[in-house]
Amino acid sequence: MSLKAIEADENLPICATCGAQFDKAQDICFICADDRQWVPHGGSIWTSIKTLKDSGRKIEFKKEEGRDDMIWLVTTPGIAIMQSPLLVKTPSGWAMIECCPFVTEDAIKSINELVAESGLPFLGIALSHPHWYNSGTTWARALGTKIYASVLDKEWWPRPSSVDEVVEWWSGSTLKLGKHVTMVLCGGHFPGSCVTHVQREGGSLLATADTIMIGLSSHRRSVSFMYSYPNFIPLAPPAVQEIWNAVRPYEFADAVGAWPDKRLIGGAKDTILDGVKKFIMAEGWTLEQVGFSE
Numbered sequence: 683m684s685l686k687a688i689e690a691d692e693n694l695p696i697c698a699t700c701g702a703q704f705d706k707a708q709d710i711c712f713i714c715a716d717d718r719q720w721v722p723h724g725g726s727i728w729t730s731i732k733t734l735k736d737s738g739r740k741i742e743f744k745k746e747e748g749r750d751d752m753i754w755l756v757t758t759p760g761i762a763i764m765q766s767p768l769l770v771k772t773p774s775g776w777a778m779i780e781c782c783p784f785v786t787e788d789a790i791k792s793i794n795e796l797v798a799e800s801g802l803p804f805l806g807i808a809l810s811h812p813h814w815y816n817s818g819t820t821w822a823r824a825l826g827t828k829i830y831a832s833v834l835d836k837e838w839w840p841r842p843s844s845v846d847e848v849v850e851w852w853s854g855s856t857l858k859l860g861k862h863v864t865m866v867l868c869g870g871h872f873p874g875s876c877v878t879h880v881q882r883e884g885g886s887l888l889a890t891a892d893t894i895m896i897g898l899s900s901h902r903r904s905v906s907f908m909y910s911y912p913n914f915i916p917l918a919p920p921a922v923q924e925i926w927n928a929v930r931p932y933e934f935a936d937a938v939g940a941w942p943d944k945r946l947i948g949g950a951k952d953t954i955l956d957g958v959k960k961f962i963m964a965e966g967w968t969l970e971q972v973g974f975s976e
Contacts, residue, residue, distance in 0.1 A: 765782040
């Protein structure tokens with residue numbers, strides 16, 4: 683752990699639209715210039731860890747209801763796309779799923795206290811795709827850990843100075859962090875888009891980020907699959923079928939997105955399966971055309 687990492691990076695430019703942190707000033711955020719994102723009409727808007735701290739922002743630790751092994755890190759007030767990392771405890775250790783632009787000494791100290799009190803190791807930071815790379819370098823250095831991300835998206839890492847220092851770029855279809863956390867390559871939103879399967883006490887969990895977007899309504903449980911969310915570009919049905927093929931072997935009752943209000947508690951796998959079918963047919967394809975299999 684090195685809290686000096688936060689001080690060293692506190693003035694680096696952060697895109698206020700997507701949350702990516704850069705080594706030096708940019709004219710336009712290249713992640714936002716991609717057609718999966720968007721650039722404000724007046725051009726990219728920039729902030730920094732120091733600016734966010736001076737504005738009074740904090741990172742609040744919010745436990746998932748009824749659980750001590752799932753803790754959301756929520757930046758208040760929010761920034762960028764409101765990224766909220768999830769800390770999860772498994773029998774083999776803690777993992778942080780996704781990242782966010784803002785980093786504080788208090789948050790790092792609190793995480794280290796949780797890990798130390800549990801007597802379990804910290805396994806690393808699992809990032810699903812480039813819209814969650816954010817201030818990943820600062821988080822990894824401050825926690826003294828590694829980031830894990832698919833090599834298929836390596837070109838999108840916003841800080842070239844740290845691309846091979848803090849990130850383990852994995853290849854293949856899965857990567858295990860300890861015995862109970864598995865990153866699963868799905869593709870779709872990005873070539874390297876992943877979900878993370880977590881085996882925890884009381885039942886397994888699928889953390890989907892927006893590789894699989896969970897709807898807001900707890901009454902009308904739903905999921906969606908998009909190439910670009912802000913530009914309303916859906917994925918092609920064959921890509922949705924590939925996402926289902928990737929997650930189908932895993933058992934899980936619950937699923938969460940990358941925000942505390944995106945959750946499916948109980949029956950999550952069936953809901954995702956139903957959502958895959960609905961999405962494919964709503965796009966004008968038959969299940970037979972994509973070679974669908976439950």
